[in-house]
Amino acid sequence: MIRYSDKVFYEVYPSSFCDSNDDGIGDLKGIESKLDYIKNLGFDGIWINPIFASPFKDGGYDISDFFKVDKRFGTLKDLKSLIQKCHEKEMMILLDLVPGHASTKAEIFLKSAEPTKNEYSDLFIWNDSTWNNSSNGKFISGCYDRDGCYMVNFFAHQAAINYGFAEVNEKWQQKYDPDNCPGRKFITSVIKYYLELGIDGYRVDMADSLVKGEDDKECTIDLWQKIFADIRKDYPNAYFVSEWSNPSRALRAGFNADFVLDHHDNCSHYLFREDGERKPLLVSYDKKLYNLFKKDLLKRIEEANKYEGNLAFISGNHDTYRLADYLKENELKLAYIFLLTMPGNPFIFAGDELGQKTNRNLLSKEGGYQRTGTRIPMVFDETEGRGFTKNIENSYLPIDTNTISAKKAQEDDKSLLNLIKTLIALRKENEVLSTKEFKLLDHPLAYRRGNILVFINLLDVEQKIEVSTGDIIFKTDNVDYCRGSIVVKPHQAIIYKEYN
Secondary structure, X not given: OOOOOOOOEEEEOHHHOOOOOOOOOOOHHHHHHOHHHHHHHOOOEEEEOOOEEOOOOOOOOOOOEEEEEXXXXXXXXXXXXHHHHHHHOOOEEEEEEOOOEEEOOOHHHHHHOOOOOOOOOOOEOEOOOOOOOOOOOOEEXXXXXXXXXXXXXXXXXXXXXXXXXXXXXXXXXXXXXOOOOHHHHHHHHHHHHHHHHOOOXXXXXXXXXXXXXXXXXXXXXXXXXXXXHHHHHHOOOOEEEEOOOOHHHHOOOOOOEEEEOOOOXXXXXXXXXXXXXXXXXXXXXXXXXXXXXHHHXXXXXHHHHHOOOEEEEEOOOOOOOOHHHOOOHHHHHHHHHHHOOOOOOOEEEOOHHHOOOOOOOOOOXXXXXXXXXXXXXXXXXXXXXXXXXXXXXHOOOOOOOOOOOHHHHHHOOOOHHHHHHHHHHHHHHOHHHHOOOOEEOOOOOEEEEXXXXXXXXXXXXXXXXXXXXXXXXXXXXXXXXXXXXXXXOOOOEEEEEEOO
């Protein structure tokens, strides 16, 4: 079995990462051309946002053909080449699985919308009357000849795939039955198709959105358990990370890891991001907020350990404003020290290693809305197209001229990019950082990972730390260290390794 706890992943938004054919849009060949860059930073794998056929009304999360690569990204041959090149470099490749819905342009949905019953009629959720659009949930009426309204999973053009209802309150609802579940067979076939091509697993979009009409998600948990039992008979090493942000549910469902998403009431948000007038802990210490941070962090770690899975802390992703929007250079360094010394699988969004910021002046593109400015092109070099494209006029989104390029950052020993590279290497050199060992200490913020101690001083005053014999293996600034006593300056950090 593959050990996943030592893996660090890099998220690629394909439309804006690297354009190989100069049409202004990123593609699979572009990703392949940058694998050495990603590998050189120390990443063990990549997660690619959806690359499947789509009308792109939600950035590719509205899939019209689950078994086809969209032509903007290339061909199935290009995907197979990318998989092969990743494996040659000993890198994992994860695709994005969208199990909860399909585009209303998908042939399978259009077949379900026909008035005559066929093999796809029950694959999506329909009620029994075009006039009944007040059913519990979001329903759209009057678009098709079928006498009924289809249920929406998120946007109006994303029809909910049918996994049944936990409780049946209306005669048209289908009771959840794992052995007679229209969506289960379909999504299992999708999962197996790409695993057979050689991918290593999936990040799963809206993983908790399958069975309808339940608050406790017990049916959805049961469904995933049965899907995984089927999948892992043939693919025991397949890796699945959930967009759930509830480890007690996601890991019990059988996922290998669960994202710690940017939700307003969790440890990640408290530490990294502001909320109204409230500043992140890395910017301004607040004892009450720190106690909330500790409570949520320890709860997640406890749940991950209980269900023998991993947490997946993220720098951000295609749905959130960039971390650098909230944190200055030194604060960003502290953020990555935390991310890369925590238990589980860190994920870093392309461009975050450069301190890229969100362009908040952009109009919505492809259903991005306020998220659009997060998805701006990657910055590789100092050319006019910044290494993303030569076709500047037709660039997917405006070229980022403000961020330091990866080329320049690689040449600067003090850059954020090189700090991240150093931290990933340190993580790999010290095996205990890939274990579940974790103990929060009294100092805000300090924790023990076996014989590794991490001190991130959130305070505006120095903190004196007593330690056993050992060495400082990483520091952000000069440190006073004498006879087992370390003085950590305000808003600085050290990593200390005790002798065994």
